[in-house]
Amino acid sequence: MRFSGPALPPLICSVPKLLQFSLDRRLIINFNLLKTLLKSESNAISAIKCSATLLVCNxxxxxxxxxxxxxxxxxxxxxxxxxxxxxxxxxxxxxxxxxxxxxxxxxxxxxxxxxxxxxxxxxxxxLPERAWVRKVENFKGLGWTEDQVIVAFSKHPYCMTASIEKIKKNMEFFRERFGWSPEYVSRSPVVLSFSYEKRVLPRSRVFRVLEEKGFYEGRIGARQLMMGDKEFLKRYVLKYCEQVPEIIDDDIRGKIEHFGLIIGGSEENILAVNS
Structure with a gap:
């Protein structure tokens, strides 16, 4: 076994009873079983780091x-x-x-x-059963049906790990700003996991500026929130930044610089350096 140096103390601290088990009769046997099952020693170590109990359980x-x-x-x-x-x-x-x-x-x-x-x-x-029930009740309080919760979970299980406060804040914003219904959100539930401050609000601001200047009409859909930052910047920011310079705030500018994009110039020049 190759648990030595800095990796050993955290491992033992996570499961102190490791010290109570026989190296030959349990720890090495389990490690070898995992190594065979997972096809490599590195995979076995990854599994054990995830749950060191694998070394001591039957x-x-x-x-x-x-x-x-x-x-x-x-x-x-x-x-x-x-x-x-x-x-x-x-x-x-x-x-x-x-x-x-x-x-x-x-x-x-x-x-x-x-x-x-x-x-x-x-x-x-x-997620303990009582936590699941509490999450479902929270969705119902926001106008969802239980079937819609199940649909959302089946498409993006991690939507149920978002905090109740986060789900409530996003859903209220989606309804008031975008006109999205629970049924609509349940079909694209990944939007519930997005950061309100880092993604939802900044992208909403971009569309608000474009709408005010007459460069965007129509409904804002989940796709506009789900697309990657790079694509979003190209499609909805750099395309209009000369006509609507106020579309670029400090946050947007930072993302443009992060992706190595060019502000200004013809559409052909508004390309990612590494695209």
Whole structure:
């Protein structure tokens, strides 16, 4: 095993009972099992760093049966191994809790071959049942139906990890500024995870300036929030910056400089240096 130097103290601190187990009868055996399963020593180390309990638990009783359940349901091997390597804590729950989470993800209807299936398992593994209920009630208080919450979760499971305050602030802004309904947002739920201060508000300001100057008409859709910063700058800022110079504030200027874009000039010159 190659846990030495600076990597060793944090590992032992995360699971002090490592010191209580036999090196030969448990730690090395588990490490070798993981190394074989994950195809490399580096992958095994990544999994253990994610959850050092993998070194001390009974893998045959705790983890491997869950992997078999996922495999039998049709979850691809690469998705299962990625789950074990990067989110192994989600496989350390008691069997009854894992069964509950697994059944819930199945009921949602996420394709087991999609990486979203694993993401949904991870999210629900981190979210106690009472927290899930509280999140659903929060959505209902914002005008959502439970079916719309399920649709949103199936498309972007991490929308359920956003704080209640963040969801409320974004939803209220989406409704008042863009006229988006809960049904519309549920079909593009990633927007709920966006930072209000860093993405939602600055992009809304760009469109407000363009609207006031007559350069943009029509509805602002989720796509305008979801596109990458570089594409957004090219399409909605640099294209109009000569006619509407006030569109560029300090925040926008910083992003333009970050991507190496050129302010001004013909459309052909408004290109990314590295594009």
């Amino acid at each position: 893998l045959d009783r705790t983890v491997f049966p869950k992997l078999k359940i996922l495999e039998d349901f049709g979850v691809p091997t690469n998705v299962i191994l990625k789950l074990l390597t990067t989110q192994s804590k989600s496989l350390m729950d008691h069997h009854h809790r894992f069964d509950e989470i697994f059944e819930m993800v199945k009921r949602v209807g996420i394709n087991p071959k999609s990486p979203l299936f694993a993401h949904a398992l991870v999210v629900l593994g981190k």
